[in-house]
Each structure stands twice: as C-alpha cells, then as structure tokens.
Amino acid sequence: MIGLAYVFCRISGAGGLGHVGGAFQLPNGNFRCFATENPSGGAWVSWKDKGFWEIDCQPNQVVDVFRQERVIGGVNIAPYDVYKIKQQNNPNYNNAVNTLAWCAQQDYIIFNPLVPVKARTCLDDVCDTLSAYGLWMPWTVTFPAPNAWFNSMVDCQTYNV
Numbered sequence: 001m002i003g004l005a006y007v008f009c010r011i012s013g014a015g016g017l018g019h020v021g022g023a024f025q026l027p028n029g030n031f032r033c034f035a036t037e038n039p040s041g042g043a044w045v046s047w048k049d050k051g052f053w054e055i056d057c058q059p060n061q062v063v064d065v066f067r068q069e070r071v072i073g074g075v076n077i078a079p080y081d082v083y084k085i086k087q088q089n090n091p092n093y094n095n096a097v098n099t100l101a102w103c104a105q106q107d108y109i110i111f112n113p114l115v116p117v118k119a120r121t122c123l124d125d126v127c128d129t130l131s132a133y134g135l136w137m138p139w140t141v142t143f144p145a146p147n148a149w150f151n152s153m154v155d156c157q158t159y160n161v
Contacts, residue, residue, distance in 0.1 A: 003091030005130050006031075008066045008080040008161070009150040013122075014041075018147030021080060022126040023062050024133045027093050030056050033065045034100055034129070036108060036122040039075035043110045049073065050108035052125075054100065067161050084156045088134045099132035100125075123149055 006023040013019025021035030037051030051072040057065055066080040103125040110119055123146045127137045143149035 001027075001090060003088045003093070003133065004031075005086045005088060005091075005133055005135055006033075006062055006066075006083050007086065007126060007130070007150060007153065008035075008083045009146060010078060010080045011082065011147060012078070013146065016147075017145040018150060019080075020122050020126045020146045020150060021066060022130055023065070024093075024096050024130060025059075025091065026056070026097075030058055031062050032056050032097070032100065033062060034125070035066075036103070036125045037070070037072050037077050038108050038122065039073040039077060042108070045108040047105050047107050051077070052104045054104070063161055080161050082150075082158050082160055084150070084153055084158055086130070086135050086153075086156055090134065092132060092134045096129055096133035100129045103128055119144070122146065 003025040008021045010019040023031045023033040025031050032054060034054040038045055039051045040049065055065055069079055070077040106120045108120060110121060123140050127140050131137045138149055138152045140149060143152050
C-alpha cells in the first residue's frame with residue numbers, strides 16, 4: 001500500500017522563522033490533518049494551551065483545511081502558504097496515529113541552551129509524526145527553523161496553498 005503525507009508551511013510564522021503543520025493518509029483513504037499553533041507565542045506553553053488541532057478530511061479537502069484562517073485562544077491564526085507532498089510505501093498508520101496522540105500532550109518549548117530539555121515545537125510534532133508514518137524527514141537539530149527545515153526537503157515539489 002502507498003500512503004501520502006503533506007507538509008505545510010506558513011512562511012511568516014514565528015517572526016519569519018516559519019511554522020509547519022502536516023497531514024497523513026489513513027487506511028480508509030482519508031487524511032488526518034494537524035498542527036501545533038502556539039497562539040500565545042510563548043517560549044514554554046502547557047500542552048493544554050499550545051493550540052494543537054487535528055481534523056480528519058477527505059483527500060480533496062486537505063489543502064482547504066490548511067487554507068483556512070483559524071481562531072485559537074482568541075488569536076487569529078493565518079492560513080498556510082505552501083506545501084509539499086511525500087509518498088510512503090507501506091506507511092505505518094498506527095505508529096503515526098499513536099505518535100500524534102503523544103505529541104498532542106507534550107508541552108511546547110522552544111530550545112534554550114540553558115535548559116537541558118529538547119525543544120518541542122510545531123516542527124518536532126510534524127517531524128516526529130511523519131517519521132512515525134515511515135517517511136524520512138530532515139533532522140530538526142540540523143534545520144531548527146521551520147522554513148529551513150521545509151526548504152531542505154528537495155526531493156519533492158513545493159506548491160502554493
């Protein structure tokens with residue numbers, strides 16, 4: 001079986017460093033779309049307030065889900081700008097679903113060299129979930145800014161949302 005996954009990027013997010021969200025195909029052919037928005041912009045945010053969302057949709061609705069403006073925590077969240085599509089032979093659906101559920105319950109933390117805790121941002125949630133799906137994803141340590149990470153995926157075309 002072949003599965004598809006999307007990586008979306010909001011270029012202006014995080015003060016120009018970028019912001020990412022993702023989607024992966026489920027066994028029934030639909031997609032699970034998700035993102036961690038961090039509407040407060042805080043360096044550390046409890047998992048309950050980090051603006052995580054997920055929506056299941058039909059294949060022809062994926063781009064529209066990320067084209068929408070959202071209001072999370074009273075903050076307007078801009079739509080995404082661009083996306084890439086990646087293909088995976090023999091995707092691990094259960095691993096991706098379980099990893100996404102784990103990511104949803106992790107606090108948001110921007111890497112701080114003074115604190116011995118790994119960063120846990122929108123980028124980590126997307127990278128970990130799509131890696132669990134079976135995709136090779138660039139390392140977040142090598143490309144810690146979402147725009148750089150998104151642009152490092154040169155094996156697939158970029159499309160405008």
